[in-house]
Amino acid sequence: MAYENSIAALPALAAHPMAKPGYGKRSAPDQKPPRRGDFDHLPAREAYLAALLDRLCENAAMDAKTLAKAQPLYGQQAVRSALNELGRAGHLRRVRRRIQPEQGGTGTRWVFHTYWSRTARDDEWWARFLDGDVPPETDAAGDVAPHTLHGASADSPQPKPRPTPEPQRPATSAAYNALAQLGLRDPRLALSSADCAALEELAGDWLARGVTAEQLVQIVSAGLPEDVHSPRAFVRRRLVDKLPPERPAVVAQLPRTLMECTDCGVPGRPEALPGGLCRACGCRDGSVTREPTEVRPSAVRARAAQVRAAIRTPQRA
Template identity: 40%
Template sequence: MAKTGYGKRLTGDEDPHADADFAHLSPRDREIAVFVDHLDEGHAMGYKAIAAVHPRYGQQAVRTSLGRITLAGHLRWIKEHITVEDDSMRWVTRTYWSRTRRSVEWWEDFARERHGKDVTEDHMPGLARVEDIEEAVSAVEQPEAEEPVEQPSGAYRTLADLRSVDPRMPLSDGDCRSLEALAQEWLSRGATALDITRALTDGLPPTVANPGGLARNRLENKMPPKKAKIRQKAARRAHVSRVIMACGLCGADERTTEIVSGLCRECIELIEAEGPAYGAVPDTFLPGPRGGSALPGADEVIDVTERVEALRRAAGLR
């Protein structure tokens, strides 16, 4: 999940789920679109974070498919300039998802409607997306943790340490557990572990016959007063004072480049150069050096790779 206020955000007013939701996409893009559609709202939407949890596709495949899904009208990155009541200002990048396919004009209207929105309960400092991608990737790569061992509370440790502070107060494990709630109440009222230690060790008689009983008596009789409740300061009001479209792949925005259907020109060219999702095999993936093969009963040696490329060109494939 992304930090609060970031991550996947629904546009609202969508059509009900249907088998044809992503029928206009290629098979791989359709599979990734369905995967994203089922992510919880607030999930990190960077391609690295999605690839870290996707069972089939890696970062490059997810990145390319997210680009095509954006061009198809399901996804937009919108930078919102937030102005806070204390006159502080910041940029945040929102990721908006729509299962229903939207037109360019629809997204433009949606962005304009964000202008002036009250985001008092929904803003954080930042200049770009905040997705904790590194943490998401490392969390997936780490093996399952062993069952955690229950650790003693601070109140219990304070009581158990009394024997090292004053040998006259050697509380047993049973004593510590029975007195733990009283010591915890001290801590909740603002007392420190040192305050508890002093209350239980100052002015002790030469010998203590019942350390547990004496500790209980002092914890109950010397209990500090409850802390007065402090009224929490109301959140400073904030609103969206400017809205601009950003490229979903590189993060560039309308201040520095032209955004077309959610992507910059350069990223669109890169996606187009990669061909369809199921498509062309780059030359670097073809076997080499090119070999030949003779048909049975023939003397001619055929360059298999060249013949395959000729057939692909004849069929109009890249």
């Protein structure tokens, strides 16, 4: 095959450029181990470049310009077309991920990754991976495939049953813990376990309105009188009187992760980018058939009436 004959032309990767921090190649999880014939289902050009991409290390540059310089057979435009085909075949997706601004910073920062999978995946798998929900692969019998069990093998002996753990004390709520912190902040507000349980619901209303536990402790313990005769009654009064207002509904934010068109880079949800391509790029490459533009009957009748009126109107000499 042309693919097998071109394997010898694969370049050494020691000097392959790395992408900028936050960019470059990322390997998809739960891939099968490499074997001969991994890319036999692809055309020669795509199989050659797939073998090259599979050998690249993490964070390696994956743009068409760099890949065209990294091998001797295909130019930049051919590499771009091959990347599109590898996306359609399920081996590649480009993703942008929104990260929170650093402390004190403003604005939104995005990092860009090109995810590579030696094992071809369908659009549904990539969509679930984008949402952080990728189950391990299963074999025909429904068992988890051996290559998805990290650190285990099919011949490993069955582990011995673990001893039954001792029952643990139920975890206390964040509201209960905040009330318990009041006595540590100021001894005048020391509450018993029963006091914390009785005031837990009131404190929970604060947390439900977006107040953190630290903020609750700070507000309730600020400006204390010299003597607090009944800490429980005093804290209850402050929890009721200083209850913060309900916050307005938060406007929906952009998703933290977006897929990108492999060709033009336009962002979108996975369902809008079948095969990793937007509609415009898919139509240009001939993978998507354009639907004929529908003309409404009312528009046809209106245009016909205009033509008839123009014919009946006498023209001036």
